[in-house]
Amino acid sequence: MCLHTSLNRSRGTLSAWLGGVAACLLGLSGCATKPTDPAALADYEQTNDPFQPANRFFYRIDNTLDAYTLKPVAQAYVWLIPLPGRTGIHNVLTNLSSGPRFFNNVFEGKPRLAGDTFMRLLINSTVGVGGIVDVASGWGYPFHDSDGGLTLAIWGVPEGPYLFLPFLGPSTSRDANGFGIDVALSPFTYVPRGYGLLTLNTVRYGVNVIDARSEVLGDLDQIKRNALDPYATIRSLYRQHRHAEIQAVRDDHRMTVPDWYTH
Numbered sequence: 001m002c003l004h005t006s007l008n009r010s011r012g013t014l015s016a017w018l019g020g021v022a023a024c025l026l027g028l029s030g031c032a033t034k035p036t037d038p039a040a041l042a043d044y045e046q047t048n049d050p051f052q053p054a055n056r057f058f059y060r061i062d063n064t065l066d067a068y069t070l071k072p073v074a075q076a077y078v079w080l081i082p083l084p085g086r087t088g089i090h091n092v093l094t095n096l097s098s099g100p101r102f103f104n105n106v107f108e109g110k111p112r113l114a115g116d117t118f119m120r121l122l123i124n125s126t127v128g129v130g131g132i133v134d135v136a137s138g139w140g141y142p143f144h145d146s147d148g149g150l151t152l153a154i155w156g157v158p159e160g161p162y163l164f165l166p167f168l169g170p171s172t173s174r175d176a177n178g179f180g181i182d183v184a185l186s187p188f189t190y191v192p193r194g195y196g197l198l199t200l201n202t203v204r205y206g207v208n209v210i211d212a213r214s215e216v217l218g219d220l221d222q223i224k225r226n227a228l229d230p231y232a233t234i235r236s237l238y239r240q241h242r243h244a245e246i247q248a249v250r251d252d253h254r255m256t257v258p259d260w261y262t263h
Contacts, residue, residue: 047162047232047235048159049162050161051161055164055231056164058164059164059231062164062167062169063224070213073213074213074214074217075217077210077214078214086211088132088133089207090215091124091128091131092132093207093211094134095128096131096188098118098120099185099186099187100147100148100185102117102121104146104147104148104181104185107151108150108151108154108249110249112252112254112255113146113249113252116142123139123141124136147179148175148177148179148180148181148182148185149177149178149179149242150246152178153246154246154250157177159172159173159174160173160174161173162235170234171238172242
């Protein structure tokens with residue numbers, strides 16, 4: 001599943017790209033009509049995949065591109081770099097993505113999560129040698145993920161239809177808009193040209209894609225090998241994972257300081 005894209009773009013360019021994808025989905029979804037049979041209609045509404053013909057079309061393209069490009073690169077990455085090295089690289093990439101995570105925690109109204117993210121950035125950037133070593137987890141600040149899609153969910157924005165976006169993979173209309181929020185919140189979006197900064201930023205994105213793909217090599221191969229319908233399985237797993245993430249944020253009611261006075 002290809003998850004890569006060039007994130008270093010303006011919000012206007014990103015909105016135009018997502019708008020083009022939406023237009024393409026609409027153009028390819030003529031066969032996605034609601035069934036009349038009650039059982040089929042219930043299944044149709046449960047999957048919430050009205051653009052399924054277009055989504056499957058993009059899935060096939062993405063799957064083919066992945067098989068001949070990203071997957072071999074990820075396999076070579078795993079073969080060339082031992083696990084401790086890959087762990088260090090992953091930790092650095094996670095540390096560098098702390099900005100959008102912090103702001104999303106704030107927008108979600110979760111000050112404790114925001115504090116954890118800030119402390120992780122501070123500790124791992126210093127004691128953890130630029131984030132290579134995840135010292136913060138051992139000091140009581142475990143990693144948690146957050147993104148614009150989760151923030152919109154906490155705000156009550158509906159999930160919307162399932163989408164399989166070119167070069168981004170499984171998503172929903174809410175998560176696609178959340179992706180745009182994350183791009184806008186990332187300080188790396190505004191890296192100026194010159195002094196090699198833009199090149200370093202591009203390299204960071206590329207390594208991030210390879211790292212993400214390498215972490216699901218075995219799992220994705222197993223799905224494609226064993227599932228009767230890999231597309232439907234990926235859709236189901238994606239939704240389950242997102243619902244679990246959203247519920248975890250909603251259930252986090254920790255105080256920013258110990259709650260000494262309610263006992």
